[in-house]
Amino acid sequence: MNNASFDWSLVRAFLAAMDHGSLLAAARDIGTSQPTLGRHIVQLERQLAVVLFERTGRGLVPTEQALRLAETARAMEGSADRLWRLAQGAEEGxxxxxxxxxxxxxxxxxxxxxxxxxxxxxxxxxxxxxxxxxxxxxxxxxxxxxxxxxxxxxxxxxxxxxAQVTIGACAHRDYLHRSGTPQRPEDLGAHLLVGGDEENDVRDHAAALGIPPDTLRFGLRSDDLMAQWAAVRAGLGVGFISEYVMRTDPKVQPLLPTLKLPHFPIWxxxxxxxxxxxxxxxxxxxxxxxxxxxxxxxxx
Missing domain, CATH: 3.40.190.10 (Periplasmic binding protein-like II)
Incomplete structure (x- = not known):
């Protein structure tokens, strides 16, 4: 293969497959079809005369050759993006x-x-x-x-x-009227909670407080953060919400000021x-x- 015959556009498919480990996820990432992305990887393997991935039941496993080539491929991708951004900046002011x-x-x-x-x-x-x-x-x-x-x-x-974002415990006043207001972090074991589905932050914090995670009761579990906020506003339970979000609804009451929850930096x-x-x-x-x-x- 000579340099003139090399198809640079195939590198994008290669890197997407490296990042996602499956043809389907990689195709979704770059906005193409799974068969097209698969063909692009096969074409690149032929042009380079190497095997880039092992196809297994669990997805794509990069070979040693693929791992060696990935760094250079990412540098190529970065250079192409940099060229595009420089041109955009020059044209548009x-x-x-x-x-x-x-x-x-x-x-x-x-x-x-x-x-x-x-x-x-x-x-x-x-x-x-x-x-x-x-x-x-x-x-x-x-x-x-x-x-x-x-x-x-x-x-x-x-x-x-x-900046820094602070998380706090809170609940709608209607929920507190029905279920009482927790006075200590340990009281959370007697309340319905609103927390993540796949994420286990609430369970981890409960364990740190000495509350057995298996005893926690949830009014709603969702990894959608806005769904959690909507559930708190609807009175489904005690949630753990960013303070800047919490303050947008005066009917939601902050709870447990002594409860130590993590602060998150904004980058x-x-x-x-x-x-x-x-x-x-x-x-x-x-x-x-x-x-x-x-x-x-x-x-x-």
């Missing part, structure tokens, strides 16, 4: 769209008032909001800027801790090419200034 990724509570509660204010300050910028509790891959152009509770590790990203993450895109720089600077102010105002 301070005008155009900025893709912003945030979790459900941040996107649905914290950001809307800020985005309305930003529209007045930056009327030339259109925001494309990616609402997901999964960590968007900025290197793959899923977003330009991300607000996350987890700090990305990629060296090519600029990450800044801009603002952006490409290093922020220096070449005036519109991304403007949105980044606005969020870096206004998100801490909004959280402080809600906490005052």
């Amino acid at each position: 301070g005008r155009g769209a900025v893709r912003l990724s945030a979790s459900q509570p941040v996107a649905c509660v914290l950001l809307p008032p800020l985005l309305a204010r930003m529209r007045e300050v930056l009327p030339q910028v259109t925001v494309e909001l990616v609402v997901s509790n999964a960590v968007s891959n900025l290197l793959r152009r899923e977003a330009d800027i991300a607000l996350r509770m987890v700090r990305p590790q990629q060296a090519s990203l600029i990450t800044r801790r801009i 603002l993450t952006v490409h290093r090419e922020i220096r070449t895109s005036p519109r991304i720089r403007a949105v980044y600077d606005f969020l870096a200034e206004q998100v801490p102010v909004a959280l402080s105002a809600q906490g005052s």
Whole structure:
């Protein structure tokens, strides 16, 4: 194979398969069909004259050759994305769209008032909001800027801790009227709880308090954070909600101020090419200034 005959577009399929471990999930990630992605991987294997994956009942297992090639392939992908972003920044100046990724509570509660204010300050910028509790891959152009509770590790990203989110126990006053108000953390064992389905944070915290996890009773379990908030507002039980969300409904009462729950940092993450895109720089600077102010105002 010579360099001129190499199909660079097949690298995208290879990396998606590396990341997801299955043809179906990889195809969904890059917006193609499973058979097409499978053909692309076979074509790449033929061009490189190597076997990249072992097909097993549990999915795709990368070979040693695939693991060796992955780092270079990711560098190729990053260079292609960087070229695209540089061109976009040069063409559009301070005008155009900025893709912003945030979790459900941040996107649905914290950001809307800020985005309305930003529209007045930056009327030339259109925001494309990616609402997901999964960590968007900025290197793959899923977003330009991300607000996350987890700090990305990629060296090519600029990450800044801009604020902190506090979680608190709470319940609707109608639930408390029916079931009483817990006075101590140990009292939670006698109440209906609202918590995650797959996640076991509530059970872990209960165990730390000496409450046997098997004794916990749930009014609702869901990993959808906004569904948890809706359940608390409907009086289904005691929930564990971000304080900035909790304060949006005066009928929801904070509980157990002595209960020690984790604080989560908010990381603002952006490409290093922020220096070449005036519109991304403007949105980044606005969020870096206004998100801490909004959280402080809600906490005052």
